[in-house]
Amino acid sequence: MILNGLSAWELAAIVVAFVASGLVRGFNGGAGANFITAPVLALIIGPREGVPIIILLNLISNIQVMPGALPHTNWKRMLPVGVAAIIMAPAGAWLLIAIEEDLMRRIVAGTSILLSLVLLTGWRYRGPRGLPIRIGVGGLGGLVTGSVSMGGPPVFLYLLSGPGNAASQRADFLVFGLMVQLGAIVSFAVSGLITLDLLVLSAILFVPFTLACWAGMRLFARASDAQFRNYTLWGIAILSLVIAIV
Secondary structure, eight states: OTGGGOOHHHHHHHHHHHHHHHHHHHHHSSTTTHHHHHHHHHHHTOHHHHHHHHHHHHHHHHHHHHHHHGGGOOHHHHHHHHHHHHHHHHHHHHHHHHSOHHHHHHHHHHHHHHHHHHHHTTOOOOSOOSHHHHHHHHHHHHHHHHHHSOOHHHHHHHHHTSSSOHHHHHHHHHHHHHHHHHHHHHHHHHTTOOOHHHHHHHHHHHHHHHHHHHHHHHHTTTSOHHHHHHHHHHHHHHHHHHHHHO
């Protein structure tokens, strides 16, 4: 069992990672939240167990907030993105299974470092925004989500650089998350990655993660978004670098 193989310190580290991730998710809607949990879980329990847990808890979190987001969603923009993500998520799940676990752990950490640094630069996509780009962005997001759980940044950067107010962009991002996470969970289940042990650990982590999401929406309401975002991303990049080397 996963829990039987964890020391008290390892379990505590996982809980702390999900609390930190929940705070980030509550603060900004989820951009960068998985950068905290993915490297930590990949190091402690391995990416094949860690990635499904992260996606499962994120899916439950997204379902809770979807009713308020749906009226603001631009379906013309997000349907191609979401469908492409669902189609490519199984390919990501296959990579998660096919690649040797120690190498996959380093890929998870390296992806976290790269995407953290991209977000830190403040770069924005300024190119075409037609159907081929939407399909490409969604497919990339699905592939990365299925393999390392961090497929949000390509879609996040695409949405931030386009038209629409904050409510619309947040809703679009949440819809993408819900669709790609559903696709990934189905792929994990078919591949045999969703086990009873994994569900038990997910249930334990659900409580601190959900409470942290709730606290993040309230405790950081008056904080500087730019400062919190930058400090968080730099911390994630440094943590991921350490995990990639270990």
